[in-house]
Amino acid sequence: MSNEEEIQANLEKKEVRAIFIIMGLSLLIFVIFVVSLFYGVGEIPRQTVLDILFNNGGTRGQIYVVKDMRVPRAICAATVGAGLAISGMAMQALFRNPMASPSTLGISSGAAFGASIAIAFGIGTSIGGAPMMAFIFCLITMLTVYALSITRHGTPVTLLLLAGVALGSFFGGLTSFLHFIVDAEALQNVVYWTLGSFERCYWSAVRTGVPVIVVGMIVLCFTIRELNIISLGEEQAESLGVNTRRVKLTILLGTSLTVGGCVAISGVIGFVGLIIPHICRALTGPNHKILAPMCIVSGAIFMMLMDILSKSGLILDSVIPVGVLTSLLGAPFFIYIMRKKKTEFW
Amino acid sequence: MNAKIAAIIAIVVIVAAGAGGAVVLTQNHGNNSNNGNGGSGDSTPTEKGGWYAWDPTVVITKTAYYGQSPMLYKGAAEMFKTIYGKDVNTSQYTSSQVPADFLSYDSLIVAEDNVNNTVTIDSIIRNTKDSGGNYTWHHENTVVPVNPDWMICTGSYVALLYELIKIHNGGTADQSAVFNYVYGLDKSALAGGTSDINEIYGLTVPNTVVSINSTYSLNTQSNLTQYLNAYDAAHAQSKKLVTMMSGSTGPTYDQMIAEDGFLKKSAEYSEVTNLFFGATSVAEVFSSIEALGAVFGLKDEAQTFIQETRTNFYNMYMQAKEVTPQKTVYWESRNNASACGQNNISSTILDLLNLKNIVTGEGWVKGFGDENVVLKEPSVIIFYTGDSRTMDQMMRVATA
Numbered sequence: 001m002s003n004e005e006e007i008q009a010n011l012e013k014k015e016v017r018a019i020f021i022i023m024g025l026s027l028l029i030f031v032i033f034v035v036s037l038f039y040g041v042g043e044i045p046r047q048t049v050l051d052i053l054f055n056n057g058g059t060r061g062q063i064y065v066v067k068d069m070r071v072p073r074a075i076c077a078a079t080v081g082a083g084l085a086i087s088g089m090a091m092q093a094l095f096r097n098p099m100a101s102p103s104t105l106g107i108s109s110g111a112a113f114g115a116s117i118a119i120a121f122g123i124g125t126s127i128g129g130a131p132m133m134a135f136i137f138c139l140i141t142m143l144t145v146y147a148l149s150i151t152r153h154g155t156p157v158t159l160l161l162l163a164g165v166a167l168g169s170f171f172g173g174l175t176s177f178l179h180f181i182v183d184a185e186a187l188q189n190v191v192y193w194t195l196g197s198f199e200r201c202y203w204s205a206v207r208t209g210v211p212v213i214v215v216g217m218i219v220l221c222f223t224i225r226e227l228n229i230i231s232l233g234e235e236q237a238e239s240l241g242v243n244t245r246r247v248k249l250t251i252l253l254g255t256s257l258t259v260g261g262c263v264a265i266s267g268v269i270g271f272v273g274l275i276i277p278h279i280c281r282a283l284t285g286p287n288h289k290i291l292a293p294m295c296i297v298s299g300a301i302f303m304m305l306m307d308i309l310s311k312s313g314l315i316l317d318s319v320i321p322v323g324v325l326t327s328l329l330g331a332p333f334f335i336y337i338m339r340k341k342k343t344e345f346w
Numbered sequence: 347m348n349a350k351i352a353a354i355i356a357i358v359v360i361v362a363a364g365a366g367g368a369v370v371l372t373q374n375h376g377n378n379s380n381n382g383n384g385g386s387g388d389s390t391p392t393e394k395g396g397w398y399a400w401d402p403t404v405v406i407t408k409t410a411y412y413g414q415s416p417m418l419y420k421g422a423a424e425m426f427k428t429i430y431g432k433d434v435n436t437s438q439y440t441s442s443q444v445p446a447d448f449l450s451y452d453s454l455i456v457a458e459d460n461v462n463n464t465v466t467i468d469s470i471i472r473n474t475k476d477s478g479g480n481y482t483w484h485h486e487n488t489v490v491p492v493n494p495d496w497m498i499c500t501g502s503y504v505a506l507l508y509e510l511i512k513i514h515n516g517g518t519a520d521q522s523a524v525f526n527y528v529y530g531l532d533k534s535a536l537a538g539g540t541s542d543i544n545e546i547y548g549l550t551v552p553n554t555v556v557s558i559n560s561t562y563s564l565n566t567q568s569n570l571t572q573y574l575n576a577y578d579a580a581h582a583q584s585k586k587l588v589t590m591m592s593g594s595t596g597p598t599y600d601q602m603i604a605e606d607g608f609l610k611k612s613a614e615y616s617e618v619t620n621l622f623f624g625a626t627s628v629a630e631v632f633s634s635i636e637a638l639g640a641v642f643g644l645k646d647e648a649q650t651f652i653q654e655t656r657t658n659f660y661n662m663y664m665q666a667k668e669v670t671p672q673k674t675v676y677w678e679s680r681n682n683a684s685a686c687g688q689n690n691i692s693s694t695i696l697d698l699l700n701l702k703n704i705v706t707g708e709g710w711v712k713g714f715g716d717e718n719v720v721l722k723e724p725s726v727i728i729f730y731t732g733d734s735r736t737m738d739q740m741m742r743v744a745t746a
Contacts, residue, residue: 042715061723188681
């Protein structure tokens with residue numbers, strides 16, 4: 001066996017192993033999904049939850065809580081986690097920057113501002129309120145960032161990044177201004193939204209937000225091959241026949257759809273788009289063919305676990321916004337992985 | 347395996363979890379609704395779904411009613427009518443039949459000096475927390491000139507004073523009789539504000555009244571400047587000015603007496619008096635109404651107003667008590683920021699309406715949770731006006 005064949009065989013072996021890991025994690029999603037139905041602010045015995053799911057048991061209130069509140073909430077958590085993770089992965093590959101995440105392009109800030117004005121002033125109530133306004137502002141931000149980055153020589157990644165940071169700061173400033181001028185009640189809600197939570201995720205959120213996220217994720221999945229090439233550098237990618245402009249636009253569109261849907265469902269949940277791709281990359285390597293599905297399942301599992309912690313009352317005996325937990329628990333874990341992997345981290 | 351296929355399989359797994367679960371559960375849901383299982387699930391759910399499922403009585407009321415407001419009884423009486431389907435019979439019991447300990451209150455009037463024409467009021471200001479995490483309260487005997495020239499306050503004090511003036515005049519009074527006193531009003535009382543005085547009390551604020559920022563941030567430079575500007579005006583025109591506000595301001599008493607603090611600065615003006623009232627219970631509301639009356643030489647009128655309100659509440663309470671079984675209630679603040687718990691003005695109103703609150707925490711409770719509401723199926727649900735959600739959103743309709 002030649003050296004080249006040996007490398008190829010090793011790669012294939014690694015790929016098969018990774019696919020088994022992904023399949024295993026996919027099954028774990030179902031287990032965690034059921035476990036998540038056991039937890040909530042309302043007290044329902046676990047046996048009753050299982051009876052409701054499999055034996056048509058429970059009172060009307062218990063059935064409503066499990067089927068119409070906890071199930072859609074768990075679906076939303078899984079989808080948002082998966083969406084944010086793959087978006088972060090795509091951003092990091094596109095910008096060849098380990099710090100890139102959905103918030104880098106200002107998308108999260110734009111969406112948060114859209115939701116905030118809906119909550120504070122009731123703008124957009126007729127078209128769906130805060131979730132829809134979050135989605136609209138997500139798209140507006142993405143298009144503005146892209147428009148600002150267009151030059152005669154294309155759309156340089158650096159310009160995209162800078163425009164994203166600038167626009168993110170701008171929307172962040174507007175949201176802070178909103179905090180300053182709204183009354184105390186509205187402020188509380190705006191802040192709650194910006195902390196991120198699945199507290200208001202019902203079937204309506206599944207119907208309106210999840211399809212958008214899934215479409216966005218599929219769009220991103222169709223750029224996997226190009227992501228591997230573009231990670232080497234734009235010039236090299238173009239020399240290999242990749243239409244970098246089209247790829248960038250596709251990734252921006254996919255990310256906007258995904259993040260817009262996520263923010264519309266849950267508010268702003270930070271850090272997931274940053275840490276999950278890094279952790280997955282540390283575990284499976286930089287090949288996006290493996291990394292993408294790994295990010296999807298890991299993001300879903302991570303977010304469902306965070307949501308269980310958030311609503312279980314295990315911390316502070318009260319519901320904690322999930323965005324707070326992702327940062328508080330994700331950051332130390334991220335630092336641990338980063339220190340352990342050191343040089344091979346990126 | 348093709349990478350795109352692997353990725354899409356992963357997505358499909360997640361979607362399948364949701365879609366499959368949704369289909370199975372929806373089918374089960376249909377079976378469950380027919381099996382007559384336990385609890386209150388025996389009744390037929392309404393078609394609208396959400397919290398309408400157990401057919402509760404929904405009440406919409408105004409935030410501004412439940413504080414130092416002349417509308418406190420009116421708000422409760424409106425709820426009574428919505429919940430029990432009839433008006434309160436306010437003539438069933440007379441004032442002499444109301445037990446002395448029913449909604450009793452402690453007077454804040456410490457002394458009255460008829461020679462110097464002043465009244466001393468026990469002013470209450472929130473201070474730092476003690477070791478148990480509870481706020482301590484600073485009491486200060488404040489000497490106030492009776493019948494001051496000007497006042498700065500929130501809209502509810504203006505409305506209360508107007509009521510007292512009307513009682514004094516035998517039932518009617520020109521609005522100018524009260525606005526002659528008003529130098530400045532909390533901006534929330536003006537048109538478009540959350541406590542719009544015109545919308546709530548029908549009072550039209552003259553253009554001469556100055557809009558003042560909330561007392562909640564008294565120590566900030568911009569708010570302090572507004573108050574000091576007013577105090578400068580009082581000083582320049584030798585007007586006696588009384589500022590009346592909640593004792594639960596943003597800064598604590600210690601912060602306000604520190605250098606550059608609100609109280610330290612305002613002490614430089616001999617024409618100015620600051621009065622702080624508590625507003626966490628109906629008793630404190632009555633105490634502050636009595637104090638307000640004393641400051642404006644309308645103490646008897648204040649007593650009349652309080653006695654009438656107590657009698658009305660007593661009638662309401664006795665008639666609500668006759669209703670069995672006792673109804674349960676859930677009271678949600680605007681935009682679901684919190685839920686009414688125990689030991690506050692609103693919970694007292696619930697007690698007077700003979701409603702059992704499903705929220706047991708103290709004050710206004712954050713994070714009570716929709717799940718708990720659904721599991722406890724309260725027979726009455728109360729919301730405030732001015733909520734940015736639609737009625738269906740408030741009742742969690744179209745969420746299932």
